[in-house]
Amino acid sequence: MRAARCEVHGTPDTIVIREVSDPVAGAGEVVVGVEAASVNFPDVLIAADRYQLSVPTPFTAGSEFAGRVLSVGADVGDLAPGDAVMGTALSGAFAERIAVPRSALSPVPAGLDMVHAAAFNVTYRTAYHAVTTFGALEPGNWVVVLGAAGGVGSAAVDIATRLGGRVIAAASTPERAEACRALGAVETIAYDSEDLKQRIKEITGTGAQVVIDPVGGAYSEQALRAIAWGGRFVCVGFAQGDIPRIPLNLVLLKGAIVRGFEIRTLASRLPAAVDKGRAEIECLVAQGMKPLVSEVYSLDEAPLALTRVAERRATGKIVIDISSR
Ligand SMILES: NC(=O)c1ccc[n+]([C@@H]2O[C@H](COP(=O)([O-])OP(=O)(O)OC[C@H]3O[C@@H](n4cnc5c(N)ncnc54)[C@H](OP(=O)(O)O)[C@@H]3O)[C@@H](O)[C@H]2O)c1
Incomplete structure (x- = not known):
């Protein structure tokens, strides 16, 4: 699969697109075919090794995505191939596939397409x-x-x-x-x-x-x-x-x-607030709430997408459409 790789820590322009092996779902994990991924400010910090958690190189950049389940590992009973999901990870989202723990995923709410779902969570x-x-x-x-x-x-x-x-x-x-x-x-x-x-x-x-x-x-x-x-x-x-x-x-x-x-x-510290929030957020999405997505780039343009955020030029959210070149 294709992925935006951070081979040395640095500025977004050091990120390169490479062929890497497909991930496999381990126990409790799900492999998602990523359709869209959004850029968050911490992605820039993680690439530069200036974030509160360090990710050793080489790694695939990107922390937020939406797509469809491709396969599930042992102990995952409530998701099946084809389900639309959105999720977060410390890294790995700017790629055609990602393997994440089941707990990192939630269903895409009705009313959000993949581009907006990737920019939402x-x-x-x-x-x-x-x-x-x-x-x-x-x-x-x-x-x-x-x-x-x-x-x-x-x-x-x-x-x-x-x-x-x-x-x-x-x-x-x-x-x-x-x-x-x-x-x-x-x-x-x-x-x-x-x-x-x-x-x-x-x-x-x-x-x-x-x-x-x-x-x-x-x-x-x-x-x-x-x-x-x-x-x-x-x-x-x-x-x-x-x-x-x-x-x-x-x-x-x-x-x-x-x-x-x-x-x-937050979920470990205030679980009741998170549950209440989930219900209210779903209600607001049903009423038409969705993120402001101002720019959409291809996977090849991932370094540019990150640069736009690093240089403070983004309005609302920037999304990478993984399927487009
Ligand atoms: N606490 C949490 O759970 C949590 C969750 C998500 C994000 N965050 C943090 O929240 C912050 C914002 O995240 P975001 O995703 O909203 O980022 P973003 O989309 O890049 O927005 C950050 C905004 O900060 C302003 N800014 C002022 N000085 C800046 C500078 N020197 N460099 C870059 N931006 C600057 C920019 O607006 P102007 O140019 O108009 O000033 C920019 O639009 C980040 O520090 C991120 O790590 C925290």
């Missing part, structure tokens, strides 16, 4: 729990989403809007912020050219009740300074690269709650 589940489980969104709340044009950000704009929030989409340029209006944002801030704290205060009056932060760096403190009393600041990631150090006097004065979470470990 990581960003929408992350954004859902950031907005609800950790952000405790209430209808009418002002919600500031940093990195709003990115994968997690665009999903957070979409979900917070659908659940009754008034979303302020914050992104680097006016064009990127404006793109979020299609997902429901009612206000926008271009943080590279506007004063983020000042603008949030102007728009909301008393401050924002919820801040969703997948960006980090200097913008985190500015957003926290514009949070309402009792507001919830949810730390999701550090796409900007710098991990901010927050002055605790801000937390004290604002009675703010600062929470962080990781989708990877």
